[in-house]
Amino acid sequence: MSDAALVRRVLEGDPRGFTLLVDRHLQPCLRFATRMLGNRQDAEDVTQEALVRAHRAIATFDLEGNFRTWLFAILVNRCRTSLLQRSRYVRRVLTDDNAILDATADDPAGATEIRIEIERAMAQLDPDQREAFLLKHVEQLGYDEMAAVTGAGVSALKMRVKRACERLQELLGEVNDVAP
């Protein structure tokens, strides 16, 4: 069943429709927020806020539109607001329990360290570059979708992604020199 069909179910009064939408989009939303904010608690907060706001505003969703794009536009704004309100990002590596939670015993040697280095590098990107990089390469949105989500122009977004790649390469070059 398509997202639009689920939205129709919600509008017709069936609350299970939104539960299905949540289950479909919760993982990518939480992943984006976690990578963007660098803090699991903050990520859960903004994801919850975004979904609650989406539910509250579901009647405004254009059924001909893309629900994921619409939802991510809300989420991206919540992340931006969170970054403004809380200056915790610098504590990302120190307080991030995500890596610990996700680290498993069968991780190859050094995998957790590399992941932490990647998160540390992500933390050093400008927020707009980090946002564009995550939307493009992690959530795999097209540039037109990204433009709708962020309100920025396609050319600007391409430049942000390019700068992010260059900066990551610069920051992680040394780490990858020693990685298997």
Add this chain to the structure above:
Amino acid sequence: MSHRDVGNNRRPVESETIDRVITALREPVRVRPAWRAALLAGIGDQSNGSSASTVARWSFRPVTALAAAIACMMVGATLAAFLFGRPQRDQSASDVLTNLTATMPMPGEHGTASVVRFVVVAPHASRVSLVGDFNRWNPAAMPMRRSADGRSWLLDVPLTAGRHVYSFSVDGDLTADPAAPQSGDDDFGVPSSVVLVGGKA
């Protein structure tokens, strides 16, 4: 999908490093079942109309005294609406302005700056601060002081002539000033307002 389709990049980015980053970042983030359950329960409560509005934790009656003259405010609102295509909120603005103990911009010890008095009614708030492009949107930079009657929060800020974008941080929530023209600067995704000082846009 490869990162090689990035923008106008004519110089190939080192693929191995970026591919490794992308692979790592695409790993799923664990969704805590208890959190998911609480989230769905909260949405269910909202559906049933049993939740109180979380937005109305404080009453917000906008009485920001725009430091520019009222005439400048009206011109600025018209100009902003023209430039940015935003609807004006004439009714709320006029309601507010009738209650203003507005302070006109005045040259003072700050050289060419004018002192702008920002006022917001938030009697139930515990902390309010002013954020804007003049303080890098830092909520800790400009805390507002509570008025004598305890209902309002005030702050006088010297601002240079020109256009300034700002918001209020009320108990951590950013909100635009309904008494002022909304900013068209949506790049940061924050509700914000515009004050024009010295008549420059």
